Amino acid sequence: MRWTRLDLLLVIFPLAVGFVITAERIHVGYGLASQASQVTENIDRIANAVEKYRANTGSWFPPLNEDEPRADSNLVYLNVFDMEAEVFQGLLDEWFYIENNAGLILQLARFHADTAPIVAKHTFDRPFAEGDPYLRLMIGYGDRMPEEDRILSMVRERMPAGSFVRIDDHFYLIDLREVIDEST
């Protein structure tokens, strides 16, 4: 029997709609995975630089400059609030820029006992010693929040087990020691 026009229309239309929806999902998923890969690469670069600094100096970080008016700000790198702060050897600012991390805030921080309550000594399975490194990851609050949340979930899947801690839905910590141990 020959195909009528209505036959062709009723067969082609649902297949075309299904194809378009699937193609869009693949495109969106690929874009998010690509951004997650970029964030993961930056985390790996930071981990390698910190490990290299420690291998060369015996210390995770440079000594704290206690003369700074805000000692706490020395605990965070990259500190966009103080761009004149001393550059941490081996680290590149570009690895921390939010435009290079899919809109996520990525910061390297050193554990300081007085920094509680956000980060406590036993935040992770392995207790922190003074000056141990960790990463802070923050996602936004507006229209891009679902995308950033999904990207962060993808990043989390690529991190070592137990290295991710959720402070709240917009604030996460990564134990950089675990990331370094995983890569070495």
Place this chain on the structure above:
Amino acid sequence: MSRRDESSKDDLFRLIDESSIEDDAAIEPEAAKLASPASKEPPEPLINHPVAIVLAWAVGLIFAIQPLVNPILPEHDLETRPRLKVLGTEMYHEAHRIETYHRITGRFPDYLNEAFDEFEISWDTSGDLEYQKQPNGYSITGRLEGLELVYRHGDDPEVLLHDPAIYARPDQ
């Protein structure tokens, strides 16, 4: 006219009569056939392949409902931290973006409707914050249940994350 001619003439007329009767008899069945409804060909159906149509819609539906069944961007979890600390984190996030804008452009934004088109960054707050450019920088004000949190350029941003109540005052 001779008798033979008349006879031929009669034969001719008889032949003519017989042929007209035969024609009528031949035409009549054809006419009868056309007049009868049972003799018409059935009209062509609109659909010849219903199974293919059903299969196509089933396949299309399976793909079409995927965004509902398996969304790429899942629903966000409910917030569990104290709302003041959530507000402090949001203000930190906003201040971080403003400082990033300053790093890229060398100045603070006049208002927060501008987007970093070049870098695909936008002012993505929940709408609870008020930004004001100041002569020496800027201020961000967040409001929550009769309290006002104010952060100014130069203040310690870490306080927003750890103990935002330090910057809180009654809402005026």
